[in-house]
Amino acid sequence: xxxxxxxxxxxxxxxxxxDELWRAVLTLPPRMRAALVLRYFEDLPEAEVAGILGxxxxxxxxxxxxxxxxxxxxxxxxxxxxxxxxxx
Numbered sequence: 001x002x003x004x005x006x007x008x009x010x011x012x013x014x015x016x017x018x019d020e021l022w023r024a025v026l027t028l029p030p031r032m033r034a035a036l037v038l039r040y041f042e043d044l045p046e047a048e049v050a051g052i053l054g055x056x057x058x059x060x061x062x063x064x065x066x067x068x069x070x071x072x073x074x075x076x077x078x079x080x081x082x083x084x085x086x087x088x
Contacts, residue, residue, distance in 0.1 A: 035063035
């Protein structure tokens with residue numbers, strides 16, 4: 001959810017960044033997109049994502065790493081840096 005605007009902040013900038021991120025996510029291959037959404041947007045552990053997708057934990061790690069790299073390349077330089085949360 002976008003943060004409320006403070007003094008001097010563009011009210012719509014957070015929404016524009018959110019939209020830009022989702023447009024970039026939608027360009028990813030379906031399996032990569034599913035791994036990223038389950039892992040980072042739904043905050044599921046890698047093992048649970050692997051179970052849902054019917055693949056190994058290593059495959060989930062690979063797909064999410066590659067997906068994050070693609071998103072970083074697709075987003076504009078003014079977009080916030082995508083940093084995955086640590087943990088499993």
